[in-house]
Amino acid sequence: MFDNLQERLGSILNGLTGRGALSEADVSAALREVRRALLEADVALEVVRGFTDRVREKAVGAEILKSIKPGQMVVKIVHDELIEMLGTDGEGISLNAAAPVVIMMVGLQGSGKTTTSAKIAKRLTARERKKVLMASLDTRRPAAQEQLRQLGVQTGVDTLPIVEGQSPVDIAARAVQAAKLGGHDVVILDTAGRTHIDEPLMVEMADIKKKSAPHEILLVADALTGQDAVNLARNFDERVGITGLVLTRMDGDGRGGAALSMRAVTGKPVKLIGVGEKMDELDEFHPRRIADRILGMGDIVSLVERAAESIDAEKAAAMAARMAKGKFDLNDMADQIRQMEKLGGMGGIMGMMPGMAGMKDKMAAAGLNDNIFKRQLAIISSMTKAERANPDILKHSRKKRIAAGSGTDAADINKLLKMHRQMADMMKMMGGKKGGMMKQMMGGLANKMGMGGMMGGGMPDLSSMDPKQLEALAKQAEAAGLTKGMGGLPGLGGAKLPGLGGLPGLPGLPKKK
DSSP states (O other): OOHHHHHHHHHHHHHHHTOSOOOHHHHHHHHHHHHHHHHHTTOOHHHHHHHHHHHHHHHTSHHHHTSSSHHHHHHHHHHHHHHHHHOSSOOOOOOOSSSSEEEEEEOOTTSOHHHHHHHHHHHHHHHSOOOEEEEEOOOSSTTHHHHHHHHHHHHTOEEOOOOTTOOHHHHHHHHHHHHHHHTOSEEEEEOOOOSSOOHHHHHHHHHHHHHHOOSEEEEEEEGGGTTHHHHHHHHHHHHTOOSEEEEEOTTSSSOOHHHHHHHHHHOOOEEEEEOSSSTTOEEEOOHHHHHHHHTTOOOHHHHHHHHHHHSOHHHHHHHHHHHHTTOOOHHHHHHHHHHHHHTTHHHHHHHTSTTOHHHHHHHHHTTOSHHHHHHHHHHHHTSOHHHHHOGGGOOHHHHHHHHHHHTOOHHHHHHHHHHHHHHHHHHHHTTTSSSOHHHHHHHHHHHHTTOHHHHTTSOOOGGGOOHHHHHHHHHHHHHTTSSSSSTTSTTTTOOOOTTTSSOTTOTTSOOOO
């Protein structure tokens, strides 16, 4: 979502850091470009004005212009103000109230309230070990209540039985009563939406609020709606009083202006962001990490967290045992490729690595994208069980059959086999170490971040950590200079991924000439 803004701001700020000295005119010219970039990204005008005024005030002081590296200081000021605009500290959903805690979901029709309600319910059930009850108050949209019931079945979360003819206010009261009787910790009320804000909608929301006394009122907004989302947030906050925001479709190709504006305009924190359609694709909003990503500094803590969640411990242990015996067949290679896909593919991983944002574009220009891995998985899937276990038996006739079955040619199959041999050699060198290739990479990265002691040199088990331990983990990463500070800012040398140095020699990719 922030790719265009990242590219624009990166080029502007790199122009500053490349100079030995700065004048006030240089800073003003750069801030004009920053202002234009933010406006083009659909950030609200009042937010842009405040942002550029604060940066200018700090950036034209004598201590900046006369410092040893003034360009770097300006970049740091932009970074700090960006964090301030997004909200200094991330805030999750508050459950600090007497059970059952009522969470009321509000927003316009089509913003993703029902799906987000189910995602939050699954998150609270899996991570917080809470017993959750979901209730649909949408009596207008056809099959809205049935949709939530189906999502409840899919996620294993209780839903309130549907009673025809009840009003939304009555359903809300029945949901709270049912939660009390059923021993539920949390009630999620999925309210009805409209195509636009109108008086009956606001009256209904106010009546539901009065009847159910929600602890959290979360406004669900589509991140692709641009500046109109800011007006939406302001109206709902004035009439109903929201406690936080949830932005959906943050994985889209929108400009990201809503995410940057809504916190500044309403003063309410963005608590969660939807990053995909699947039930587990809901992330907490961390202002510092988003700011780091926008300025091309990467988001290594989120990458570590995502790896910890996606890597299958049992499969990793089984692969470690095979590697200890020097075995690495095409089934293992397919598992490694799928593991990379779970982490967001090559582009997703590159975008979260400090100093690697530019590498992503270069690889795309060279035709190196996730389609290569999809093609390789298709080739492996077209092989027999014996061929996957023993690639050496693949002769011309077998390759011809596999090529026909996977829609590829013999050259693609030969490239895959060459990549497998290179990976097998690498795995043999790593034989006896715990975990797969991605796990080894993340474990080594953890050591470089100064978190090796906390992680035991391998992947952290973030699922078993409490919020305070996770916060300590993030602070250690920041202290190591990978997620905060000037070490990874654009034009300051850009911290590279330890041990990869721009990914030379990654199996299957062409080497530098």
